[in-house]
Amino acid sequence: MVRIPTSVRRFTFLRRAAAFAVASTLVVAACGSDEKSSSSSTSGGGSSDALVIARGMDVNSLDPSLAYCDTCQIYMTAVYETLIGLDLADNQTLIPRLATKWESNPEQTEFTFTLDPKATFADGSKVTSADVKFSWERLAGLQGSASYLVGSIETIETPDDGTVKVTLNAPNSAFLPQVNASYLGIINSKLAQANGATTDPATDKAETWFLANSAGSGPFTLKAYTQGSELRLSRNDSYYGAKANFPEVIIKETPSAVTQRQQLEQGAVDIAMQLSADVAAGMSGPDVTVEQVPSFNFVYLALSEKAVGGEALTPAVREAIRLALDYSKLVDVTAGGAGQPQPSPIPNGFAGTKGLAAPAQDLAKAKQLLADAGVTDITLDATFPSLNVYGVDFSTAMQQVQTDLKAVGINLTLNPVEIAVWADKIGSDGIPVTMLYFAPDHTDSSQYVQYFSMAEGTQWQGWTKTDPNTEQADLLGVALATQDATERDALYKQLGESMIADQVIIPVVNPDLFLASRSNITGMHYSACCNLELSKLARS
Amino acid sequence: MKRYLTRRVAVMPLLLLGIASLVFVVSRLTPADPLVSIIGERNLNNPEVVAAAEARWGLDQPLPVQYVTYMKNLIQGDLGTSFTTRRPVLDDLVDRLPATLELTFAALVIGVGFGISLGVLAARNRNGIIDHVARFFALIGSSLPAFWSGLVLLYVFYARLEWLPGPGRLEPRSTPPGKITGFYTVDSLLHGDLSLFWEASTHLLLPAIVLGWGVIGIVTRLVRASLLDEFSMEYVRVGRAMGLRERTVVNTHAMRNALLPTITIVAFTFAFLLTGAVLTETVFSWPGVGSYAVEASRNLDFPAIIGVTILGGVAFLVTNLFTDVAYAFADPRIRLS
Numbered sequence: 001m002v003r004i005p006t007s008v009r010r011f012t013f014l015r016r017a018a019a020f021a022v023a024s025t026l027v028v029a030a031c032g033s034d035e036k037s038s039s040s041s042t043s044g045g046g047s048s049d050a051l052v053i054a055r056g057m058d059v060n061s062l063d064p065s066l067a068y069c070d071t072c073q074i075y076m077t078a079v080y081e082t083l084i085g086l087d088l089a090d091n092q093t094l095i096p097r098l099a100t101k102w103e104s105n106p107e108q109t110e111f112t113f114t115l116d117p118k119a120t121f122a123d124g125s126k127v128t129s130a131d132v133k134f135s136w137e138r139l140a141g142l143q144g145s146a147s148y149l150v151g152s153i154e155t156i157e158t159p160d161d162g163t164v165k166v167t168l169n170a171p172n173s174a175f176l177p178q179v180n181a182s183y184l185g186i187i188n189s190k191l192a193q194a195n196g197a198t199t200d201p202a203t204d205k206a207e208t209w210f211l212a213n214s215a216g217s218g219p220f221t222l223k224a225y226t227q228g229s230e231l232r233l234s235r236n237d238s239y240y241g242a243k244a245n246f247p248e249v250i251i252k253e254t255p256s257a258v259t260q261r262q263q264l265e266q267g268a269v270d271i272a273m274q275l276s277a278d279v280a281a282g283m284s285g286p287d288v289t290v291e292q293v294p295s296f297n298f299v300y301l302a303l304s305e306k307a308v309g310g311e312a313l314t315p316a317v318r319e320a321i322r323l324a325l326d327y328s329k330l331v332d333v334t335a336g337g338a339g340q341p342q343p344s345p346i347p348n349g350f351a352g353t354k355g356l357a358a359p360a361q362d363l364a365k366a367k368q369l370l371a372d373a374g375v376t377d378i379t380l381d382a383t384f385p386s387l388n389v390y391g392v393d394f395s396t397a398m399q400q401v402q403t404d405l406k407a408v409g410i411n412l413t414l415n416p417v418e419i420a421v422w423a424d425k426i427g428s429d430g431i432p433v434t435m436l437y438f439a440p441d442h443t444d445s446s447q448y449v450q451y452f453s454m455a456e457g458t459q460w461q462g463w464t465k466t467d468p469n470t471e472q473a474d475l476l477g478v479a480l481a482t483q484d485a486t487e488r489d490a491l492y493k494q495l496g497e498s499m500i501a502d503q504v505i506i507p508v509v510n511p512d513l514f515l516a517s518r519s520n521i522t523g524m525h526y527s528a529c530c531n532l533e534l535s536k537l538a539r540s
Numbered sequence: 541m542k543r544y545l546t547r548r549v550a551v552m553p554l555l556l557l558g559i560a561s562l563v564f565v566v567s568r569l570t571p572a573d574p575l576v577s578i579i580g581e582r583n584l585n586n587p588e589v590v591a592a593a594e595a596r597w598g599l600d601q602p603l604p605v606q607y608v609t610y611m612k613n614l615i616q617g618d619l620g621t622s623f624t625t626r627r628p629v630l631d632d633l634v635d636r637l638p639a640t641l642e643l644t645f646a647a648l649v650i651g652v653g654f655g656i657s658l659g660v661l662a663a664r665n666r667n668g669i670i671d672h673v674a675r676f677f678a679l680i681g682s683s684l685p686a687f688w689s690g691l692v693l694l695y696v697f698y699a700r701l702e703w704l705p706g707p708g709r710l711e712p713r714s715t716p717p718g719k720i721t722g723f724y725t726v727d728s729l730l731h732g733d734l735s736l737f738w739e740a741s742t743h744l745l746l747p748a749i750v751l752g753w754g755v756i757g758i759v760t761r762l763v764r765a766s767l768l769d770e771f772s773m774e775y776v777r778v779g780r781a782m783g784l785r786e787r788t789v790v791n792t793h794a795m796r797n798a799l800l801p802t803i804t805i806v807a808f809t810f811a812f813l814l815t816g817a818v819l820t821e822t823v824f825s826w827p828g829v830g831s832y833a834v835e836a837s838r839n840l841d842f843p844a845i846i847g848v849t850i851l852g853g854v855a856f857l858v859t860n861l862f863t864d865v866a867y868a869f870a871d872p873r874i875r876l877s
Binding site for chain 1: 570571572573579580581582583592596624626627636706816840
């Protein structure tokens with residue numbers, strides 16, 4: 001009798017098992033084929049009518065009271081409508097949305113909104129003043145990153161279903177633009193509350209629910225969100241206004257600008273909005289349209305005398321640094337020439353920026369200032385977050401800054417770090433020379449003063465530990481109490497000049513935005529409040 | 541054997557708790573501020589926002605209290621909630637693991653399949669041209685970093701030649717198959733959607749090659765060396781002297797013995813691939829555990845970092861155990877005790 005070795009028996013068994021597995025799979029696949037029509041909603045294909053956007057998503061939350069990111073602006077605008085919209089023709093004029101009209105007292109402390117009686121949420125229920133009150137009180141109560149936008153609200157009254165009366169704790173002429181900010185979108189309060197939403201962070205349990213569901217009145221609803229992969233929106237077919245053109249919108253996680261371009265050129269996606277100048281260069285042809293538009297985003301240098309190791313950064317030295325920078329070269333190096341220098345921390349196009357002289361290099365004056373200050377050959381720590389935002393690579397930008405400053409005898413020790421490390425350092429020891437970016441939340445210039453000025457309590461006054469500038473605080477108070485556009489423009493210009501004189505925030509580049517899309521996509525735009533309004537897009 | 545297995549399995553939770561404790565302490569000692577990933581850098585000086593975020597995420601508690609709370613939850617199977625995704629870490633890992641497993645299995649099939657074939661070819665043609673080519677190919681696979689080979693392959697086969705699809709598990713317009721296993725290739729087949737199966741398979745190919753190339757290098761060299769050892773054994777000479785065909789000598793006799801050490805390597809390689817797919821997943825926008833780990837570490841997302849580490853620990857402990865058992869099963873002379 002021939003005895004088959006154990007190992008051979010095992011191999012034979014394995015071969016049979018593998019054959020069985022393959023056969024089983026094919027049988028199940030064949031059975032599945034019969035059911036294809038019934039499973040088509042969950043399997044494969046995808047809608048060819050869908051609008052696909054390639055983006056590096058930075059979503060921190062889909063809870064409307066906690067969301068705060070560029071992609072969140074797009075999502076919020078599509079799903080949660082605000083009371084006031086923005087006319088995309090000029091990116092300044094406020095237009096009715098959920099509110100058909102609004103009025104304020106001359107002191108800019110009381111605002112009354114009349115809601116559109118036709119407005120309904122996606123579930124068909126009516127948008128009422130109670131929803132507005134709940135939404136804004138929740139935004140304030142949960143203390144998310146956008147809560148500062150409702151920080152000035154003292155009380156919200158709801159005399160009837162269609163009227164909202166807001167009283168502020170101080171004059172705020174920026175309130176209407178703030179109401180236009182996408183983060184002030186209105187939530188279906190009954191639906192949200194039924195799923196754990198409250199206005200108290202200790203009891204609110206709705207954030208996870210909002211990752212898979214939406215409760216807005218916008219032209220789209222949330223279909224699905226897979227973190228790190230995609231965000232899918234469905235058209236709100238019961239939308240009370242003009243319905244969106246696309247039945248579905250897919251925002252696909254595509255961090256690489258090169259891949260965004262490749263997928264756009266191949267027709268795999270319809271829109272790519274995060275292309276840097278070098279990636280967008282040379283894109284042409286009948287299938288793709290690229291429009292270069294000015295943006296309101298900017299990258300800046302920040303100088304701190306009170307940071308550990310920053311003692312040499314006296315006002316004169318800071319001014320020398322501002323004068324030593326070659327701004328046109330910085331625009332070339334960081335944005336491939338597709339951008340502008342920016343005079344003050346208020347970006348070009350906002351109130352208070354007309355007539356300000358563009359920053360210019362003056363090496364002789366810079367050297368003279370340093371000589372007068374007795375500063376020669378100093379070395380400063382330049383820790384900065386290792387980022388690439390709006391097409392600007394911070395390492396490249398800082399290398400150019402390093403080169404420019406070396407010419408006047410200031411040496412920078414470049415130290416790129418992750419932003420969490422950077423945040424820890426700037427919050428403790430401070431950083432003598434660093435770099436960061438800013439994009440607007442709404443269309444009013446006050447947000448820049450509230451962030452960049454040295455008035456008490458602003459972000460950069462805190463980070464640089466600079467003595468509070470009461471004059472800037474007073475000027476901002478006057479600007480916020482003024483309705484007159486000309487007067488406000490003059491006041492913000494004065495504030496801009498004052499922030500330039502601080503020599504703390506030095507804008508490096510205001511990069512242009514490249515709106516790249518398939519040629520059959522119409523309605524491409526860039527919105528100051530909302531980034532991109534999906535309902536305005538169509539396929540021709 | 542049963543007692544051995546029981547003892548090994550019983551020790552695993554303790555080892556995992558040790559790993560979790562170590563990572564907890566190390567991640568907390570990092571000089572970095574996790575709040576920036578929760579509230580963004582713009583609000584770091586806003587005391588109300590900072591206080592609310594710290595309270596919401598338990599960061600306002602002293603470190604020992606945070607540790608005890610975390611360990612209590614961990615013992616109950618709660619890995620905490622991710623700062624970044626705002627979802628339970630366990631749910632995140634369960635959602636992302638199939639993508640990584642699918643990639644890992646594909647890489648393993650490519651790596652082991654090609655590795656064994658090349659190893660055999662190299663051994664049978666020792667010092668010949670095929671041997672040199674196979675060893676050179678293996679050397680490249682072991683030496684090239686995945687991010688470089690990934691980018692190069694993407695550039696050549698996707699951007700220039702357009703033979704293979706780009707990053708991601710499917711085309712941007714496609715809808716994933718209804719989830720059964722989470723493996724798009726398998727699920728699309730189970731749904732009977734052959735076009736989606738083809739799409740998922742072609743998307744899988746490049747990242748699997750990049751990840752599997754390193755395995756090819758390891759397995760080729762190991763199989764070649766083991767086979768050459770076996771070729772010098774008497775039973776091989778006897779087989780040849782008896783007139784057995786060379787294929788029979790190699791495949792039926794020498795290979796079986798030469799593959800024993802490969803079992804160890806393959807099992808460990810699986811764990812290594814599972815936890816080491818970080819770069820490949822990042823380059824290919826593959827939404828698996830690797831890219832999750834990258835985001836977690838960049839954002840100092842403590843719960844996610846510890847969750848991924850525990851998963852890696854489980855992978856290594858389980859594969860280690862599997863290797864020992866498989867070894868004993870494959871070679872009856874080995875007794876586990």
